[in-house]
Amino acid sequence: MQTKQPDLTRDKILHSAFCEIHRQGFQAASITNILQDTGLTKGALYHHFPTKQALGLAVIDEVIKQRLEQLIFRPLRDSDKPVEALLDVIATINKKVPADFVMLGCPLNNLMQEMSALDQLFQQQLSGVLGIWQRTVEDALKRGQQQGEIRADVDYKAAALFVVSAWEGCIGVAKNMQSPKAFESCMKQLHVYVEGLMSPPRKKAQGGRQSR
Amino acid sequence: MQTKQPDLTRDKILHSAFCEIHRQGFQAASITNILQDTGLTKGALYHHFPTKQALGLAVIDEVIKQRLEQLIFRPLRDSDKPVEALLDVIATINKKVPADFVMLGCPLNNLMQEMSALDQLFQQQLSGVLGIWQRTVEDALKRGQQQGEIRADVDYKAAALFVVSAWEGCIGVAKNMQSPKAFESCMKQLHVYVEGLMSPPRKKAQGGRQSR
DNA sequence: ACACATACATACCGGTTGGTATGTAATCGT
């Protein structure tokens, strides 16, 4: 290991790049700005990353994916009550995330909307993370189905895709409205949708009511 | 009226700007590119629009809003069977729109994700259009409720917000996956959600099944 | 017919961008 601790430097760049990209988008993210936050220079950046594109891809893989992993994927995978876990994550996500994340949007969604049509490598990288998300929800629904919590006639693949889509849509719209309240209301409806996939217990369950 | 038909010139610029912005995003949209498509020059553009920002705002108001108006808002408003109309629009939207619109994303959503956190005027303009969308769906649900088609316990405001959010989410995710099929599947689930808001007729209705 | 406004075209500008070439100090392998 070198005294200058290259891995630590790399992480500093990655983190700063993540913040800048989250705020400005990838294309508008300025390498100069990213470096200014770290006190490093271009020499350091272009030593660790060959291009700006490579830096962006690394941010997706090593920052964004990891955060989603910790925040969403792992809780779903680790729980042996997958439906309960899914409903819990949906219900509490807005408290487990910094407030400005609603104002700035989901980092993954931001990049998807900006880059998917422009850069194939970005598209693939982002699609990979989204695929994990989708398959994690899918697996939770599937296991819930095996446990009898989810109705047998539910197409869990299509439902999982929709859950993820609506999820991102909720963040996106809330971001546009700059309204954490809208996010909360919207996620509550997603909660209702998932409940609608469940087998009716004894009480006739959900409707769609809450505050305005 | 002048021989050079300024309104026509303005429209040409607006349309070209819409296309460039749709493909590249607003910030990455190059004024030079926009003008190249039209055969005009910067003199023309900066005669009709004081800044690039003003051009972008005009694109939202005069192109994007109008397209949504025609494609979504009007059908919902004009129908006296609002729930049926809503379900129909959701079911057929993918056929009423050019194929590359899925690949390039919803122009409104693209701009929301890119600009809402960066520029307050953009945020307001976009929020305005989104608000019309939301209120249009809201009104359709409300009227459906009065007609007894929508259950009385449904919070139509929250449901409308969710419908719009999920709608945009579906396009966004389909764009990332570059998959019109995913869009179709996703919208079908949104269809299921809306059906779930309806009063049970005699048949016990929807589930959630379709192709993989 | 003549002053003036409109509707553009052309040429130019300062600032910023991602990227590179070069320099250098520290560390590692042997």
Add this chain to the structure above:
DNA sequence: ACGATTACATACCAACCGGTATGTATGTGT
């Protein structure tokens, strides 16, 4: 101990950006 490699810093560059100043041809109002 010493060459090679790593890990940066510094200086620089061509390309492109949005925007402006100026020029000009074509109208319109009177």
